[in-house]
Amino acid sequence: MSFEAPNIQEMINFWQSKKQEDDAKNIELAKEKEEKLRLENERLERLERVRIFKEQCEMEDLKKEREERRKKKEEEEVMKLFFNATANNKPEHSEQSQPSNNSVSTTPPKDFDQEADQIISSLRNQINTLMDQCENLDAQITQNTPDQTKLIQLQLAKKQLDEIKEMSWRQSFNHNANRR
Amino acid sequence: MFSSIFNALSNFFSSTPSLYELVDIAEKGSLNKKIHALKNIDQEIYQWIQEAKSYVSESKIEKIAYLAIFKHLAILASHKLQNELQQTNNFNPDQMMLKIEKEKLKELKEMSWRQAFDKRI
Numbered sequence: 001m002s003f004e005a006p007n008i009q010e011m012i013n014f015w016q017s018k019k020q021e022d023d024a025k026n027i028e029l030a031k032e033k034e035e036k037l038r039l040e041n042e043r044l045e046r047l048e049r050v051r052i053f054k055e056q057c058e059m060e061d062l063k064k065e066r067e068e069r070r071k072k073k074e075e076e077e078v079m080k081l082f083f084n085a086t087a088n089n090k091p092e093h094s095e096q097s098q099p100s101n102n103s104v105s106t107t108p109p110k111d112f113d114q115e116a117d118q119i120i121s122s123l124r125n126q127i128n129t130l131m132d133q134c135e136n137l138d139a140q141i142t143q144n145t146p147d148q149t150k151l152i153q154l155q156l157a158k159k160q161l162d163e164i165k166e167m168s169w170r171q172s173f174n175h176n177a178n179r180r
Numbered sequence: 181m182f183s184s185i186f187n188a189l190s191n192f193f194s195s196t197p198s199l200y201e202l203v204d205i206a207e208k209g210s211l212n213k214k215i216h217a218l219k220n221i222d223q224e225i226y227q228w229i230q231e232a233k234s235y236v237s238e239s240k241i242e243k244i245a246y247l248a249i250f251k252h253l254a255i256l257a258s259h260k261l262q263n264e265l266q267q268t269n270n271f272n273p274d275q276m277m278l279k280i281e282k283e284k285l286k287e288l289k290e291m292s293w294r295q296a297f298d299k300r301i
Contacts, residue, residue: 112232116240119228123247130254137261144268154273157280161287168287175294 199253206249211238214245221252 205217218226225248233241 112235113237113240115228116232116236116244119225119244120240120247123244123251127247127251127254130251130258133258134254134261137258137265141261141265141268144265144271146271146273150273154277154280157277157284161280161284164284164287164291168291171291171294175298178298 199256202249202253206246206253211242211245214242214249218245218248222248 202217202221205213209217215226215229218229225244229241229244
């Protein structure tokens with residue numbers, strides 16, 4: 001059995017090439033790591049920018065809200081002043097007076113007393129018209145109602161018809177029995 | 181004057197106790213009861229009373245409530261009478277008599293036919 005001794009130079013070359021390959025791989029991995037790190041940093045930066053932008057927007061909204069509230073309050077105060085002024089200057093029992101939300105004012109918003117009289121007279125008129133209508137209708141109904149003799153005749157005719165129907169039924173029963 | 185018309189009206193509705201109650205409220209009920217009754221039958225007047233009751237005398241408010249209930253009853257009476265009139269217009273005794281006579285004739289003819297058939301057999 002022959003045993004061929006390995007060529008040392010070849011071995012060295014082999015291990016050197018192997019080492020070079022490993023080094024190249026390591027460099028590649030390091031590059032990849034670096035790239036990943038860069039991307040992660042970029043993502044974090046973007047997130048930070050978004051957060052800052054959001055914060056700014058919220059601050060803007062708050063500012064606007066505060067401004068609106070301030071304006072509303074101002075308007076309300078102006079309206080209050082206006083109502084107080086009109087309530088103090090309003091002539092008593094004025095027919096033109098409008099109902100006011102201010103509880104200080106005690107003048108009636110409309111002339112309800114006059115309106116009440118109008119409603120009473122209008123209701124009376126309506127009732128009278130309706131009563132006339134009812135009387136007319138009642139008279140028409142009395143006129144249309146048939147006289148008693150006709151109603152009695154009708155009742156008698158109905159009774160007769162019922163009797164005939166019963167007789168006919170009995171006859172039909174016997175007739176069918178005979179046929180069988 | 182009004183109580184006699186009320187009596188006449190309530191006769192129309194002898195079968196409806198709620199209308200009797202309404203008549204009772206209008207005649208003997210308190211102001212609050214009258215106003216409460218109006219809530220269901222005349223929203224317009226009810227709203228007006230709510231708005232005006234602090235400015236108008238109680239007697240006027242009571243009169244308005246009373247008349248409004250009475251008007252409602254008069255409207256109902258008018259509707260009922262209209263229906264009755266419609267019924268009397270549709271009812272024709274002569275025509276009904278004719279119909280009954282025709283039916284009688286038909287039955288008698290049938291009886292006669294059966295009798296003739298039985299005799300032949």
